[in-house]
Amino acid sequence: MKKRSAIKIFFSVVYALLMREITTRFGSQKLGYLWAIIEPMAMIVIFSIIHSKMNTKVSYDMSVFLATSFVSYNLFKDIVLRNLETFSANKGLFVYKQVKPFDAIISRMILEFVLQCFVVIVLLIIGYYVGVDMKVKDLLSVLLAVLWFVLFGFGLAVLFAVLSYFFENFAKIARLIFLPMFFISGLFFSADSLPPQIREILLLNPVFQFEEMIHGFYFYALDDRYVNYIYLIFWTLIPMFLGLWLYKKTERKIIMT
Amino acid sequence: MIVLDNVTKFFKVKEEKKYILKNVNLVIPEFVNLGILGRNGAGKSTFLRMLGGIDFPNGGKIYSDKSFSWPMGLAGGFQGSMTGRQNVKFVCRVFNKSEKEIEEIVEFVKNFSEIGEYFDMPIKTYSSGMKSRVSFGLSLAFDFDYLLIDETLSVGDAKFKEKSKKALAEKINKSNILMVSHSMPILRDMCDAGIVLYDGKLWYYDDINDAIKMYNDINKAA
Numbered sequence: 001m002k003k004r005s006a007i008k009i010f011f012s013v014v015y016a017l018l019m020r021e022i023t024t025r026f027g028s029q030k031l032g033y034l035w036a037i038i039e040p041m042a043m044i045v046i047f048s049i050i051h052s053k054m055n056t057k058v059s060y061d062m063s064v065f066l067a068t069s070f071v072s073y074n075l076f077k078d079i080v081l082r083n084l085e086t087f088s089a090n091k092g093l094f095v096y097k098q099v100k101p102f103d104a105i106i107s108r109m110i111l112e113f114v115l116q117c118f119v120v121i122v123l124l125i126i127g128y129y130v131g132v133d134m135k136v137k138d139l140l141s142v143l144l145a146v147l148w149f150v151l152f153g154f155g156l157a158v159l160f161a162v163l164s165y166f167f168e169n170f171a172k173i174a175r176l177i178f179l180p181m182f183f184i185s186g187l188f189f190s191a192d193s194l195p196p197q198i199r200e201i202l203l204l205n206p207v208f209q210f211e212e213m214i215h216g217f218y219f220y221a222l223d224d225r226y227v228n229y230i231y232l233i234f235w236t237l238i239p240m241f242l243g244l245w246l247y248k249k250t251e252r253k254i255i256m257t
Numbered sequence: 258m259i260v261l262d263n264v265t266k267f268f269k270v271k272e273e274k275k276y277i278l279k280n281v282n283l284v285i286p287e288f289v290n291l292g293i294l295g296r297n298g299a300g301k302s303t304f305l306r307m308l309g310g311i312d313f314p315n316g317g318k319i320y321s322d323k324s325f326s327w328p329m330g331l332a333g334g335f336q337g338s339m340t341g342r343q344n345v346k347f348v349c350r351v352f353n354k355s356e357k358e359i360e361e362i363v364e365f366v367k368n369f370s371e372i373g374e375y376f377d378m379p380i381k382t383y384s385s386g387m388k389s390r391v392s393f394g395l396s397l398a399f400d401f402d403y404l405l406i407d408e409t410l411s412v413g414d415a416k417f418k419e420k421s422k423k424a425l426a427e428k429i430n431k432s433n434i435l436m437v438s439h440s441m442p443i444l445r446d447m448c449d450a451g452i453v454l455y456d457g458k459l460w461y462y463d464d465i466n467d468a469i470k471m472y473n474d475i476n477k478a479a
Contacts, residue, residue, distance in 0.1 A: 003324075004353065016350030020336075023343060092336040095327045097310035098351050252313045 009098050017090075017099075017107035036115050037122050040070040047188050058193070059221035061133050067123050069187035072146055072214050075116040076207065077178060079109050079153035083161045084171045087254050094255045101254045102247060105157055113150065141217040148236065149210045155240025162246045165254060186211040191226040199226070206235040259285040259308065264317035266303065267457075276457030277303055278314070283461055285450075290429060292448035292465050293437045294472040296479070299454040301437040302330065302407055308435060309405050323402035329392045330407030330437075337381035341372065341391050344380060348395055362398040369394035369424070371417070390417065397424055404428065406436040422446075441469050 004012075044066045051062045058065075083105050090104045127134050136142060164171040185207040191199050202208055209227050216224035261283040267274040277300030285291060295301045306312035307319055309328045335344045345366050349359040367376050370390040375383060383391075396404060404425075425434070425447065438444050444451070444465055451468025453460045455475055462468040 008353070012353040013351050016347050019350060020339065020343065020347050024338060090336070093347070095309075095311055096348065096351055097325075097327070256312050 010103065013099050013103045014107045014110070017093075017104055018110060021107060021111050033115075033118075037119055040067065040074060040119060040123070041126075043070050051188070056193075058190075060219040062188075064127070064132055064134055065190075065215065065219070066188060067127070068142075068214055068218055069211060071116055071119055071123070072149055072211065073182075073185065073187055073207070074119075075112055075146070076149050076153040076210070077181070078112045078115075079150065080156045080160060081175065081178060082112065083108050083157040084164045084174055086161055087165045101161075101251060102158075105154075105161060109150070109154060109157065135220070136218055137220050138217045142214060145210070145213045145217055148232070149214070151240070152206065152210065152232070152236045155236060155238075155243055157243075158247055159239045159243030162243060162250060162254075166250070181205075181207055184208065186215070190215060190222055192222065203228075206232055258287050259319070259321040259323070261285075262318045262320070264307075264314045264319060266300065266307065266312075266314045268303075277454065278459060279457040280317070281459050283459060285461070288433060289450045290434045290448045291436070292444040292451045292468065293435065293454065294444070294451060294468055295454035296475065299456075301454055302328070304452075304454060305330075305405050305407055305435060305437055308403070325403045325435075326396045326399065326401040326405050328405040328407050329389065329396050335380040335388060335392070338379055340379055341370070341376040341383070342367070345391070345395055349398075352399060362395075365398055366391060366394040369397065369420075393421055397428060401432055404432050404434045406434055406438075408438055444469065 044063055047066050048063045086104045086108060087101045090099075090101070093099045093104075094101065124134065160170070160174050164174065184202055184205055186202070191203060191208070191212050194202065203212075203226055209232055213224050213227045213232075216222050216227065261278075261281055264278050264281045264283075266277045267279075268277070269275070293301045293304060303312055305328045307314060308321075309325050311327070335341075336347070339347065342363060345363050346359055349362050354362065370376070370387070370393075372383070372387050372390060375387060376391075380388065380391075406425075422443075428434075429447070434447060436444070436448060448465045449463075451462045451465040453462070453468050453471050453475070460468070460471060462471070
């Protein structure tokens with residue numbers, strides 16, 4: 001058998017995992033793909049209606065605001081939460097020494113990313129036909145902000161995956177942490193619209209700041225004045241290095257058990 | 258050639274270290290079919306897994322420039338929620354096979370394993386015999402320098418046993434085997450050299466018959 005370089009093996013394995021993931025997650029229940037689209041759409045419609053009933057004036061299109069929120073938040077959340085049990089779920093595959101637990105995280109991340117790209121395309125098409133103003137202030141910065149958000153998710157995903165593998169209850173705790181996130185992360189309000197005292201407290205939540213960043217670059221009426229970039233760099237680097245370090249230390253144990 | 262350099266492996270059983278290998282140095286020469294003997298719990302499977310690169314010594318190093326299959330055993334090595342077909346495809350992709358090659362391998366494994374409709378059922382519905390049929394058939398589709406076999410030949414009905422023995426005999430022309438088995442006739446048939454694992458130590462014999470003799474002596478003494 002020919003020797004392959006480590007990076008080639010890595011690519012083959014990630015591809016194999018990805019194909020596997022696509023067939024198991026979406027193959028068994030064809031609704032899988034559809035649900036990924038329906039869920040954010042339903043959210044957008046519901047919260048748009050609530051918003052219009054509340055009669056608060058905003059200087060941007062609320063449905064577009066909600067769309068950018070839900071897509072980016074779902075991407076982040078799914079990268080972290082869907083990786084929680086990824087090691088034990090893929091255990092059977094570690095008999096092939098080429099398959100490392102880390103590869104499973106990468107392949108899930110790619111899957112989530114591709115899935116949300118797909119959602120964005122569908123939302124864009126719908127928005128175009130409905131005639132919503134979807135103009136972007138600074139597209140490149142929006143994309144960079146989303147990529148940074150993904151990187152933040154990746155670090156947390158690695159850290160949480162390792163912790164939940166060794167501590168049974170950690171997965172439950174992680175899910176618990178994410179429960180209020182939906183309401184406190186600026187998915188349907190901007191920092192600017194909050195009273196200063198509440199704003200200060202909520203801005204401690206890095207997810208809120210990431211949403212602020214994305215919205216700030218997307219909408220002409222908003223900006224990134226409430227984003228503390230140094231704060232977010234810390235939030236990105238610390239979990240990532242801690243996660244990767246713990247992973248490196250425990251990789252063999254994960255494969256062996 | 259496989260080199261074990263001062264290899265130590267133990268398991269912690271109730272805070273006590275139970276040694277499988279203790280500071281073992283060994284060079285397994287090239288082109289040798291090796292049988293691994295030992296009583297239950299002596300660490301035969303762990304030894305095989307270490308050679309296969311999915312278990313790791315607590316101390317020392319194992320190295321080789323050869324390629325090894327995954328350990329084929331009763332434990333399976335498949336993802337239960339995936340069907341036999343999906344598992345086969347997965348392994349093919351891990352080894353970077355083209356879509357055309359994958360199709361051929363899938364066909365081959367399907368025919369070889371003779372599990373019929375079960376091939377498209379989740380692996381968790383398989384009996385252990387069915388699992389090892391697929392695992393064994395799959396490994397035949399690749400060209401490894403060493404096939405790692407953990408008791409696989411002792412399962413299945415007489416007909417399948419005969420078939421897999423024949424397939425393996427053919428395979429041995431190109432590959433070598435490292436085999437764990439409790440069946441002395443199979444070991445005599447397939448292997449040239451033998452290893453006996455006992456009490457944290459390892460004995461290597463150039464002749465499998467000597468290894469079998471020692472194994473029998475251990476059993477008598479116990």
